[in-house]
Amino acid sequence: MAGQDILQWPGGKLDFSGGCVVMGILNVTPDSFSDGGAFVDVDKAVAHGVEMAHVGAAIIDVGPESTRPGSEAVSALGQIKRAVPVIKELSKQTDAVISIDTRFEEVAAAAIDAGASIVNDITALGGPAMAHLAVEKQVPVILMHMQGTPETMQQKPVYDDVVGEVVDYLVHRAKLAEECGVPAERIIIDPGIGFGKTFEHNIELLRNLDQFAKTGYRVMLGASRKRFIGQIIGRELPTDRVLGTAATTAIAVAAGVSIVRVHDVAETVDVVKVANCICHK
Secondary structure, rough: OOOOOOEEEEEEEOOOOOOEEEEEEEEOOOOOOOOOOOOOOHHHHHHHHHHHHHOOOOEEEEEEOOOOOOOOOOOHHHHHHHHHHHHHHHHOOOOEEEEEOOOOHHHHHHHHHHOOOOEEEEOOOOOOOHHHHHHOOOEEEEOOOOOOOOOOOOOOOOOOHHHHHHHHHHHHHHHHHHOOOHHHHHHHEEEOOOOOHHHHHHHHHHHHHHHOOOOOOEEEEEOOOHHHHHHOOOOOHHHHHHHHHHHHHHHHHHHOOOOEEOOOOOHHHHHHHHHHHHHHO
């Protein structure tokens, strides 16, 4: 599980011997909250993915559906049309591991056939078909916590104990994945910052990231450019939140997080290198 330095599976490998690694966000959507529309063109998307790998991203996360608050679902076919051409080219042009950010089994299957080898699922394998696919294809899975759906998640989210409830949910989903046959070492959990959480919930989760690492599963944090950062530093534009995101990255590394999912890869790689050096012997 999280104590192993090398995570290896038939389709890829990630080296955690130096500590945390960086996942670059590649949204191939017209409506993502931060970079919507920037990479809907296949050539532009591929070039951006290659550049992120060049500057140090260990993983490129291809997202064919916006899951920002209030977003509407995109059909599986629509997601496949967006993601597969990009993944095919990226797999030819870079050695970075490619993940597919989707909640649909059909999209994940098509992406894996095209060259992706991690499934990043915001529903934490909400349907059994996704777990069975992960077992069949022998790929790692990222299980994220979300209260509600992207359409409804920010409509007054409520918890009695946000840290305890999110930890318990993710461990429960991870155990179910194991029961389906996914090896524990291939399961990564994500507290889902901003997904059905208020400002206060997000801060409490960030203060307690070590509780997620203590579960024994690897942990991913996705806080990049999010609204709560803008609220803290007074930056309205997501692209102006790079340094605020860097603060969450350093905290994540210190807490034992294995992967940080970010838009600004070059800057984050520097932060991670310094934080890894300080925090990991």
